[in-house]
Amino acid sequence: MLESALQLQHPFNLQDRTALVTGAGRGIGRATALALAQAGARVIVVSRTRSQLDEVVDAITTAGGQAIAIDADLTIADSMEAVVSQAEGLWSAAGIDILVNNAAISPYVKGAEDMTTQEWRHLLDVNLDGPFELTRRLGKAMLNRGKGVVINVTSLAGARAIPKLSAYTSSKSALTGLTRALGVEWAERGVRVNAVAPGYTATEMTAELHKREQLRTAIEERTPIGRFAAPEEIAWPIVFLASDAASYITGTTLFVDGGWTAL
Numbered sequence: 001m002l003e004s005a006l007q008l009q010h011p012f013n014l015q016d017r018t019a020l021v022t023g024a025g026r027g028i029g030r031a032t033a034l035a036l037a038q039a040g041a042r043v044i045v046v047s048r049t050r051s052q053l054d055e056v057v058d059a060i061t062t063a064g065g066q067a068i069a070i071d072a073d074l075t076i077a078d079s080m081e082a083v084v085s086q087a088e089g090l091w092s093a094a095g096i097d098i099l100v101n102n103a104a105i106s107p108y109v110k111g112a113e114d115m116t117t118q119e120w121r122h123l124l125d126v127n128l129d130g131p132f133e134l135t136r137r138l139g140k141a142m143l144n145r146g147k148g149v150v151i152n153v154t155s156l157a158g159a160r161a162i163p164k165l166s167a168y169t170s171s172k173s174a175l176t177g178l179t180r181a182l183g184v185e186w187a188e189r190g191v192r193v194n195a196v197a198p199g200y201t202a203t204e205m206t207a208e209l210h211k212r213e214q215l216r217t218a219i220e221e222r223t224p225i226g227r228f229a230a231p232e233e234i235a236w237p238i239v240f241l242a243s244d245a246a247s248y249i250t251g252t253t254l255f256v257d258g259g260w261t262a263l
């Protein structure tokens with residue numbers, strides 16, 4: 001009896017919540033979609049590659065969860081509008097309870113002096129403007145309903161400089177600032193805004209450096225826990241921040257970096 005009462009009140013339970021995860025076709029976004037579904041949420045997965053999204057939806061629905069894919073390039077305003085109107089209308093138009101801004105790119109490894117304006121703008125379009133544009137649109141509906149959670153996936157680069165990644169470092173620092181700003185701005189209106197800052201995680205984004213033995217070893221040695229994270233190790237802290245267990249947490253960044261920023 002006590003056991004079932006405890007389970008019903010479980011603050012980590014996300015049943016009857018709808019989550020939208022960007023960049024959910026692979027890596028951290030995919031793991032986050034699966035973890036949110038495992039916690040009971042209905043999940044909308046968004047990225048550009050339909051085949052990857054279909055695989056994630058299949059994995060969730062096969063396990064008994066609910067998921068829907070929307071393929072869209074989040075740098076295109078019309079595509080973003082389409083995602084918002086489609087997402088808000090799903091599942092009896094209950095609206096989005098949880099937004100995870102996870103989609104990002106890191107294609108340029110070069111000194112700032114060699115970077116073109118176009119490269120700089122493209123990176124900021126995906127990593128900063130994308131989360132802002134989606135958050136202000138879905139956030140408005142959350143504010144009207146008086147409830148909602150936004151989680152921005154930033155990086156240890158939001159707090160530490162990474163050489164030859166000036167645009168990426170700037171984008172994640174700005175997203176950390178946006179997290180603080182909206183966390184405070186929306187605090188009294190029922191919408192919490194937080195960030196999870198991963199350290200080096202084994203995904204496609206880090207696949208190249210993972211192959212470079214010397215670099216990989218240097219990163220592992222610099223990381224107090226001594227290894228890269230698995231995507232699931234980033235996903236579960238996101239689930240925590242999305243849940244009522246984190247009801248008094250807003251405007252903050254949770255570093256999930258194996259101790260990197262503590263050193």
Ligand SMILES: NC(=O)c1ccc[n+]([C@@H]2O[C@H](COP(=O)([O-])OP(=O)(O)OC[C@H]3O[C@@H](n4cnc5c(N)ncnc54)[C@H](OP(=O)(O)O)[C@@H]3O)[C@@H](O)[C@H]2O)c1
Pocket residue numbers: 022023024025026027028029046047048049052072073074075101102103104105126153154155156197198199200201202203204205206
């Ligand atoms: N891996 C790490 O070591 C690490 C460390 C710190 C922070 N992070 C952060 O964690 C998040 C996830 O990274 P990851 O390592 O999982 O990267 P990943 O494997 O490269 O996945 C990135 C996801 O974003 C999507 N995406 C990229 N551009 C998009 C666009 N214009 N519109 C819609 N979706 C787009 C990609 O799908 P499509 O290409 O199909 O669109 C993909 O699903 C990012 O915010 C990253 O900055 C990663």
